[in-house]
Amino acid sequence: MDREVKKLKEEIEREREKGVAAMVACYQGFDPAAYLQYNYMPPRADFDRQDSIVPWKLGCLHRAFTEGDVGGEVLVDVGSGPTLYQVLSACEVFDTVFLTDFLEVNRQELRRWLQGEGKGYSSLDWTPYLQHVCKLEGRSPSAWTEKAARLRSVVSDILPIDVHLPRPLPLDSQLPTAGADCLVSCFCLESVSPDLASFTRALGHIRGLLRPGGHLLLIGALGESYYMGGPGVRIPVVPLDEAQVCASVRASGYTLVRLEVYTLPQGMKVGVDDVTGVFFVKARKP
Numbered sequence: 001m002d003r004e005v006k007k008l009k010e011e012i013e014r015e016r017e018k019g020v021a022a023m024v025a026c027y028q029g030f031d032p033a034a035y036l037q038y039n040y041m042p043p044r045a046d047f048d049r050q051d052s053i054v055p056w057k058l059g060c061l062h063r064a065f066t067e068g069d070v071g072g073e074v075l076v077d078v079g080s081g082p083t084l085y086q087v088l089s090a091c092e093v094f095d096t097v098f099l100t101d102f103l104e105v106n107r108q109e110l111r112r113w114l115q116g117e118g119k120g121y122s123s124l125d126w127t128p129y130l131q132h133v134c135k136l137e138g139r140s141p142s143a144w145t146e147k148a149a150r151l152r153s154v155v156s157d158i159l160p161i162d163v164h165l166p167r168p169l170p171l172d173s174q175l176p177t178a179g180a181d182c183l184v185s186c187f188c189l190e191s192v193s194p195d196l197a198s199f200t201r202a203l204g205h206i207r208g209l210l211r212p213g214g215h216l217l218l219i220g221a222l223g224e225s226y227y228m229g230g231p232g233v234r235i236p237v238v239p240l241d242e243a244q245v246c247a248s249v250r251a252s253g254y255t256l257v258r259l260e261v262y263t264l265p266q267g268m269k270v271g272v273d274d275v276t277g278v279f280f281v282k283a284r285k286p
C-alpha cells in the first residue's frame with residue numbers, strides 16, 4: 001500500500017475516533033428519568049392507541065419470539081439503556097439474559113428495578129408494559145406479576161458495553177465461547193454512531209457476540225438526526241433509511257430475514273427527536 005493511501009487511511013481513522021469521542025462526551029449528560037418520560041409515557045407508550053410506538057415495538061418482538069425459529073439458552077440485549085420493554089417477550093424463551101449499557105446511570109436504573117420490590121424503586125412503572133405483553137401472549141393481564149418474577153429470575157448480569165470496540169463486552173462476561181443464541185438491540189447503534197460507516201462497523205462488532213445460526217432482532221430509528229437525552233442534552237444520530245439499514249445488515253455479515261417499518265403519525269412527534277420512522281429487522285448469522 002503506497003505512502004499516500006496509508007496516510008489517508010490514518011487520517012480517516014483519526015476522524016472516526018474523534019467522532020466516537022465526541023459521542024461519548026454527549027452521553028455524559030444522559031438523564032435516564034427524563035429519557036423515560038420523553039419516550040415511555042403516553043403518547044409514545046399508550047396501550048389504548050393503535051398507532052402508538054411502544055405497542056408496535058412490543059408486537060414485533062412478541063411475533064419474533066413466538067414464531068418458532070428463535071430459541072436457545074442465552075440472549076444479550078445490546079444498549080439496554082434504562083428500559084426493560086425489549087426483553088418482556090424474550091424472557092419467556094431464554095433462561096439466561098444479559099442486559100448491557102455504556103452508562104453506569106442506566107445500569108444502575110436497571111439494577112434498581114431488578115432488585116426492587118413494591119413501589120418507588122424505579123423511575124418508570126413497567127406494570128402496563130408487563131400487562132400488555134401478557135395480553136399478547138393470550139394470558140390474563142394479572143399474570144404481570146409472574147412475568148416480572150420470570151424476568152427477574154432470568155437476568156443473569158447487567159454488563160458495560162461499547163459497540164465501537166471489536167470486543168464490545170468485558171472479557172470476563174460469562175458469555176458462552178460459541179456466543180449468545182440471540183441478540184436484541186433497540187435504538188442503540190444509530191444513536192451512538194457518528195456516521196453510516198460507524199453504524200455498519202458496530203453491527204459487525206456485535207455479530208461477534210452471536211453464535212453461527214443465532215438471530216439478531218434490531219429495532220431502530222429512521223430519518224433521525226438528533227434526540228434529547230435529557231433537558232438540554234442533544235445527542236446526534238446518524239439518519240438512516242430502509243435501504244441503508246438493509247445494506248448495512250447484509251454488509252456486516254447477516255442474512256436479512258424480515259424488515260418491518262412503522263411511520264410516525266403526527267401525534268407521536270413530541271419534540272424530543274426528529275425521528276420519522278422505526279424499523280424492525282429480524283436477521284440471522286449464517
Ligand SMILES: Nc1ncnc2c1ncn2[C@@H]1O[C@H](CN(CCC[C@H]2CNCc3c2ccc(Cl)c3Cl)CC[C@H](N)C(=O)O)[C@@H](O)[C@H]1O
Nearest residue numbers: 039079080081102103161162163186187188191192227275
Ligand atoms: N458506545 C456505546 N455502545 C453501546 N451503547 C451505547 C454506547 N453509547 C451510548 N450507548 C447507549 O445506547 C443507548 C441508546 N438508547 C437511547 C436511544 C433511543 C431514543 C432515540 N432515538 C429515537 C427513539 C429513542 C427511544 C425510543 C423511541 Cl420510540 C425512539 Cl423513536 C436506547 C436505549 C434503549 N435500548 C431503548 O430502546 O430505549 C443509551 O442507553 C446509551 O447509554
